[in-house]
Amino acid sequence: xxxxxxxxxxxxxxxxxxxxxxxxxxxxxxxxxxxxxxxxxxxxxxxxxxxxxxxxxxxxxxxxxxxxxxxxxxxxxxxxxxxxxxxxxxxxxxxxxxxxxxxxxxxxxxxxxxxxxxxxxxxxxxxxxxxxxxxxxxxxxxxxxxxxxxxxxxxxxxxxxxxxxxxxxxxxxxxxxxxxxxxxxxxxxxxxxxxxxxxxxxxxxxxxxxxxxxxxxxxxxxxxxxxxxxxxxxxxxxxxxxxxxxxxxxxxxxxxxxxxxxxxxxxxxxxxxxxxxxxxxxxxxxxxxxxxxxxxxxx
Amino acid sequence: xxxxxxxxxxxxxxxxxxxxxxxxxxxxxxxxxxxxxxxxxxxxxxxxxxxxxxxxxxxxxxxxxxxxxxxxxxxxxxxxxxxxxxxxxxxxxxxxxxxxxxxxxxxxxxxxxxxxxxxxxxxxxxxxxxxxxxxxxxxxxxxxxxxxxxxxxxxxxxxxxxxxxxxxxxxxxxxxxxxxxxxxxxxxxxxxxxxxxxxxxxxxxxxxxxxxxxxxxxxxxxxxxxxxxxxxxxxxxxxxxxxxxxxxxxxxxxxxxxxxxxxxxxxxxxxxxxxxxxxxxxxxxxxxxxxxxxxxxxxxxxxxxxxxxxxxxxxxxxxx
Numbered sequence: 224x225x226x227x228x229x230x231x232x233x234x235x236x237x238x239x240x241x242x243x244x245x246x247x248x249x250x251x252x253x254x255x256x257x258x259x260x261x262x263x264x265x266x267x268x269x270x271x272x273x274x275x276x277x278x279x280x281x282x283x284x285x286x287x288x289x290x291x292x293x294x295x296x297x298x299x300x301x302x303x304x305x306x307x308x309x310x311x312x313x314x315x316x317x318x319x320x321x322x323x324x325x326x327x328x329x330x331x332x333x334x335x336x337x338x339x340x341x342x343x344x345x346x347x348x349x350x351x352x353x354x355x356x357x358x359x360x361x362x363x364x365x366x367x368x369x370x371x372x373x374x375x376x377x378x379x380x381x382x383x384x385x386x387x388x389x390x391x392x393x394x395x396x397x398x399x400x401x402x403x404x405x406x407x408x409x410x411x412x413x414x415x416x417x418x419x420x421x422x423x424x425x426x427x428x429x430x431x432x433x434x435x436x437x438x439x440x441x442x443x444x445x446x447x448x449x450x451x452x453x454x455x456x457x458x459x460x461x462x463x464x465x466x467x468x469x470x471x472x473x474x475x476x477x478x479x480x481x482x483x484x485x486x487x488x489x490x491x492x493x494x495x496x497x498x499x500x501x502x503x504x505x506x507x508x509x510x511x512x513x514x515x516x517x518x519x520x521x522x
Numbered sequence: 523x524x525x526x527x528x529x530x531x532x533x534x535x536x537x538x539x540x541x542x543x544x545x546x547x548x549x550x551x552x553x554x555x556x557x558x559x560x561x562x563x564x565x566x567x568x569x570x571x572x573x574x575x576x577x578x579x580x581x582x583x584x585x586x587x588x589x590x591x592x593x594x595x596x597x598x599x600x601x602x603x604x605x606x607x608x609x610x611x612x613x614x615x616x617x618x619x620x621x622x623x624x625x626x627x628x629x630x631x632x633x634x635x636x637x638x639x640x641x642x643x644x645x646x647x648x649x650x651x652x653x654x655x656x657x658x659x660x661x662x663x664x665x666x667x668x669x670x671x672x673x674x675x676x677x678x679x680x681x682x683x684x685x686x687x688x689x690x691x692x693x694x695x696x697x698x699x700x701x702x703x704x705x706x707x708x709x710x711x712x713x714x715x716x717x718x719x720x721x722x723x724x725x726x727x728x729x730x731x732x733x734x735x736x737x738x739x740x741x742x743x744x745x746x747x748x749x750x751x752x753x754x755x756x757x758x759x760x761x762x763x764x765x766x767x768x769x770x771x772x773x774x775x776x777x778x779x780x781x782x783x784x785x786x787x788x789x790x791x792x793x794x795x796x797x798x799x800x801x802x803x804x805x806x807x808x809x810x811x812x813x814x815x816x817x818x819x820x821x822x823x824x825x826x827x828x829x830x831x832x833x834x835x836x837x838x839x840x841x842x
Contacts, residue, residue: 238744239643246642246651249635253655253716256669259680274683322562325555332549333556337563344566346823349573350815351795352802356576356590376565407554436662439777443803454664461668462781489672493665500660508653511660515720519759 257501264288264490268483286484287491297492299449300456307370307452308434315375315430316423323384323422324415327392345378351443358444365447373440374433380426383518387422388415390520425514428507435500453496461489580813593809600813609797617793620779621771623707629764631715633756636722637748652723655716667781670709671696697786706782706791721763725756761833768829773822794818 263271267282275281291297326334348354363369392415400410416423438454445451549556575590580600582593604610635655642648658666673680674695682692695701729751737747776795783791794814802811 234743239641242638242641243643243647245638246647249638250647250651250654252712253658256673256712257657257661260669260672271680272678272683274680274687318561318565321558325559325562328552328555330548331552331555331559332545337559340563340571341566344570346826347574347819348570349575349577350812350819351798352808352812352815353573353576353579354569355803356579356586356808357573372565373569376562378566381562407552411554411558432660436660436664438662438664443799454662457668458664458781461664462671486672486678489668493668497661497665501657504657504660505653508656511656512720515717516724519721519724519762 257497260490260493264487264494266487268487271486284487287487288495290481290484290488291491291495296448296456297453297460297495300451300453301496303367303450304435304453306367308431310367310371311375311434312427312431314371315380316427318376319380319384319426320416320419320423321411323381324388324392324411326381326385327388329394341378341381355443363444365445365450367450369444370440370450370452373444374437375430379518380429383514384422384426386517386520387419387425390517391418391422421510421513422517424507425510425517428503428510429514432500457492457496460492577812577816579809580816582809584809584812586808596809600810601817603810604814604817609792612789613792613794613797616790617774617795618771619703619790620706620774620793623703624710624774625764625767625771627707627711628714628718629760629767631711632718632763633722633760635715636719636726636756637752639719639723640726640752641744641748652716652719656720657716658713659717661713663775663777663781666709666713667778670705670782674705694786696782697784699787699790702782702787702790706778710778718763721759722756725759726752729755765826765829765833768825771822771825773818 259276262278262280263276264287265280265283265285266276267284270276270281325331326337328334349357358364358369358373396414397410400414405414436454438452438458441450441452441455579590579593581596581598582590583596583599584590584593639648639652639655642651661669671679674682674693676682676692676694676697679695681695686692693701695705733751734747737751742750774793774795776793776799779791779793780796780799783796795818798811798815798818801807801814
């Protein structure tokens with residue numbers, strides 16, 4: 224008996240070490256590509272091209288960032304994205320939170336029909352073309368409004384909010400408040416909302432990250448370059464390999480210089496655009512996990 | 523107490539098919555709730571229900587100048603055109619290959635990752651691994667594909683430089699039609715496995731410790747415990763995830779495939795959603811594109827219903 228127990232624990236030790244190693248491997252596999260982009264953006268492009276940059280930046284240069292600082296399109300895109308992200312988040316929260324709350328109330332007559340409507344739209348929709356025709360009929364093509372509004376309210380978010388309220392605002396609270404003569408409006412604003420910081424953070428972050436990263440709506444509904452969000456500006460630079468600057472007033476030397484640092488600029492652009500997300504991530508990640516957990520409860 | 527009595531009365535009243543005075547009173551009492559729900563309801567009606575009306579152009583010869591109502595009916599002309607067009611089977615195959623490949627690949631990886639994280643020794647390492655593993659989920663598609671471009675480029679991409687050092691010839695990952703599904707699916711493993719694992723990790727932590735203790739007393743080692751306790755514990759979660767994912771079999775994300783497309787890899791990278799975009803918005807064949815979109819949506823719904831039914835019969839786990 225004692226013998227088998229020692230045997231077992233040795234087996235477990237082996238399994239533990241294998242799992243530990245795998246865990247570290249996952250850690251590296253997830254983080255290293257991002258880390259590499261960061262150090263590459265500061266490194267000499269010829270050293271990157273020969274595979275000499277691995278763990279630390281080599282031949283340190285900031286020429287990518289100097290170039291990016293002067294590139295007007297990037298900052299215009301940045302400004303647009305900030306506007307869209309803030310506006311979308313506020314608008315989305317203002318609609319989703321009260322809507323989710325109403326749906327969580329058992330004495331809300333009509334909530335069954337409303338839930339059926341929402342579930343239906345989750346699985347069946349008009350699709351790209353009918354939506355495009357409608358948006359164009361409403362004269363919302365090429366407006367900031369459509370980019371802010373379209374997609375910032377999702378059935379998933381509403382259901383997450385509803386599930387949160389169902390589980391966290393007990394019926395007794397409402398009863399006690401209504402006995403004290405507190406109406407629905409006051410109850411929502413002075414009792415429910417202060418108890419709902421978590422769900423406001425969860426949904427706000429969902430919308431903000433979605434809007435910061437999205438390019439689809441802008442691709443479809445906007446052609447005016449003044450309105451393009453950062454992601455579409457980056458698509459031109461990163462993926463379509465568009466020439467980086469207007470070539471009118473460039474001499475041969477600066478063209479050659481640009482070609483040399485073109486790769487470097489790509490790394491730099493990735494860093495500049497992703498930095499806000501990475502900075503917020505350590506503080507925000509627990510809310511994303513909470514959102515997934517709340518969303519998984521069958522509503 | 524009052525509220526619950528009111529609710530029961532309201533429910534029975536509306537079930538009986540006529541609204542009593544009490545129901546109206548209830549609605550009036552809760553009028554604030556209707557105000558709360560109004561913006562949300564309007565939003566979904568405007569952006570999700572109204573476009574359904576426009577879906578009729580799939581059965582019409584839509585001309586923007588004539589409007590949706592003024593355009594003449596065309597019956598199933600466009601659906602037929604799509605089903606008989608030479609690109610139909612290519613599109614269907616490309617779309618199915620990508621989605622099934624991704625599903626089969628990401629599904630076991632997420633469970634594997636969850637098990638590894640759950641059994642990682644040292645709590646700090648465990649937490650770090652989990653937190654970092656789902657970070658890539660929050661990177662934008664443009665950045666992800668941009669990173670793939672700079673890493674996988676044949677000439678100066680880092681991956682090919684290392685392959686070169688190992689004596690392997692450079693591979694045109696991003697430009698070749700053969701590589702496209704692999705690059706598409708494996709990059710998804712990198713970006714989504716951690717996020718998909720969150721639910722499994724939660725399911726694993728909710729397994730009662732007494733089960734494991736009993737198994738240890740019986741002399742089970744870790745692998746046996748994983749196989750006999752943990753896997754059954756996450757099975758219901760896995761089934762739900764599988765149903766949800768399979769409902770999207772033909773909904774392969776436009777965003778990534780579109781960004782990864784190049785003239786060289788179109789034979790495998792053109793999927794239904796990117797095709798709808800090109801036919802509809804770039805070539806302005808609105809009716810044809812709407813018909814393709816409708817076809818896609820109907821098939822998706824059908825798959826979801828079928829898979830849900832099968833899951834209900836075999837595992838007693840279902841969406842509804």
